[in-house]
Amino acid sequence: MEFRLAIPTDTEEVSSLWAYCFEPKEDPFFQYYFENCYEPENTMVGIEEGQLLSTVHLRQYDLNVRGTTIPTSYMIGVATHPAARRGGIGGALLLSSLEELKQRDQGITILMPSKAAFYQQYGWELYAHQWVQTLPLDELRPMTDRSLHFGLLNSVEQWTLLAPVYDEYTTGLSGYAVRGETEWKRLLGSFFAEGVNVAVARNEVGDIEAYCVYRLGAPEIMVSELVYISRRGQKSMLNYLYNHRSQGESIRWNEGLHDVGYRFHPNGKTGHTTMPYMMSRIVDVQTAVESIPVDADAAMMEITFTLAVRDELCAWNEGIYEITLGGASAALDIADVQNKDDLMRLLGVNGGTPKVKKISDSSEGTSDVYIEVGALSLLLMGAVSANELAFEEKIQGGQEWLDYLDLVYPKQNTYINEWW
Known part of the structure; x- marks a missing residue:
């Protein structure tokens, strides 16, 4: 099978495969996506004997990881026609996509x-x-607050009302999508096309403290995004939804794992579960490690160590790397300061990023630390600590190196809520 980026003349076959595997063509999201958001140049396709049998859409995003913004591709619509399944095409499609993203100098994909x-x-x-x-819905009342008033949004141009709330909510988190005007308008456009509602909760001076995105029409009211800057804001939004008791029987909403409000639920034994949401993968080890900053205090210690990475899919990642950290402030002279980021690095506020050099194409040699490529992604994103990865047998190394990695890459509260 030949894998390549799509061209405009592939659109009919790409959309037909999407309709076969996901939503039908008459679905509002299908229509919105292929009329407004589909990008052939960001879609990998698999062709065999003139037939398009496999696709993955590479949605372009910026992620905030450990306080820095990195470009990434969000893979959606991974599909293979049933006639071509169980032949290794899925893995080959993913590998071809990773090769494309490597050429784009992207270090991580999701x-x-x-x-x-x-x-x-x-x-x-x-x-x-x-x-x-x-x-x-009847059990929601103890979790509500009636001190704010509500409003509905109905235009993509109102994205500026939501952006400050989202930005404050995500402050200090890792792995979330950075949303600018383009991203907000695309997101709101899809909501309105599907008939999804967007409500806001305002305080006494008119500032928005919370918003939610929800859908009516079924016994369970689905809330696809609930974002707030205060507990009062969240409770007020729940009060707004409580007022829909005549239009639904129950409510389902998602929260980031960093939220601890569940500890104060009046009935914590039911209705509270976790859902696997987003995966990440290293596209290119050197690009990923050199793109993501380390802890500022750890960066002041000048240390070099070797890291052996095992990657059974991407041969270019397999091998041993020399990682050099340290002297963040020494790496930049005051004369080099051109902007705020330069100044932050000079002062050691931002830990800077490591220098990476590949010294072997085999991971079997002697190294200070051995790690699986998937585990490296979790460590960089901040989801799991080095010592936790060691317990899961995903990383090996002396205790001093595991402890050091936990200083360099301390755990973060990870969050993302992009659906496509």
Whole structure:
């Protein structure tokens, strides 16, 4: 099978395969996506005997990881026609996509799995889970607040009202999508095309403290995004949804794992579960490690160590790397300061990024630390500590190196809520 980026004349076959595997063509999201968002130049296709049998859409995003913004591709719509399944095409499609992303100098890619095990065998790991809260609407009352008033949005131009709330909510988190005007308008456009509602909660001076995105029409009201800057804001939004008791029987909403409000639920034994949400994978080890900053204090210690990476899919990642950290402030002279980022590095506020040099194409040699490529992604994103990875047998090294890696890459609260 030949894999290549799509061209405009492939659009009919690409959309037909999407309709076969996902939503039918008459579905509002299908129509919105292929009329407004589909990008042939960011879609990998598999062709055999003139037939398009496999696709993956490479949605372009910026992720905030450990306080820095990195470009990434969000793989969606991974599909293979049943006539071509169980022949290794899925893995070959993913490999071709990773080769393309490497050429684009992207270090990490993400995807939302329908079944994590399929992608884990190819080096992806889950970096973000979500709480899933499900309650009968009648039981929601003790969790509500009536001090704010509500409004509905109905235009993509109102994205500027939501952006400050989202930006404050995600402050200090890792792995989330950076949303600018383009991303917000695309997102709101899809909501309105599908008939999804967007409500906001305002305080006494008119500032928005929370918003939610929800859908009516079924016994369970689905809330696909609930974002707030205060607990009062969240409770006020739940009060707004409580007012829909005549239009639904229960409510389901998702939260980031960093939220601890579940500890104060009046009935914590039911309706509170976790959901595997987003996976990440290293595209290119050197690009990924050199793109993501380390802890500022750890960066002040000048240390070089070797890291052996095992990657059974991407041969270019397999090998031993020399990682050099340290002297963040020494790496930049005051005369080199051109902007705020330069100044932050000079002062050691931002730990800077390591220098990486590949010294072997085999991971079998002597090294200070041995790690699987999927585990490296979790460590960089901040989802799992080095010592936790060692317990899971995903990393090997002396205790002093594991402890050092936990100083360099301390755990983070990870979060993302992009659906496509």
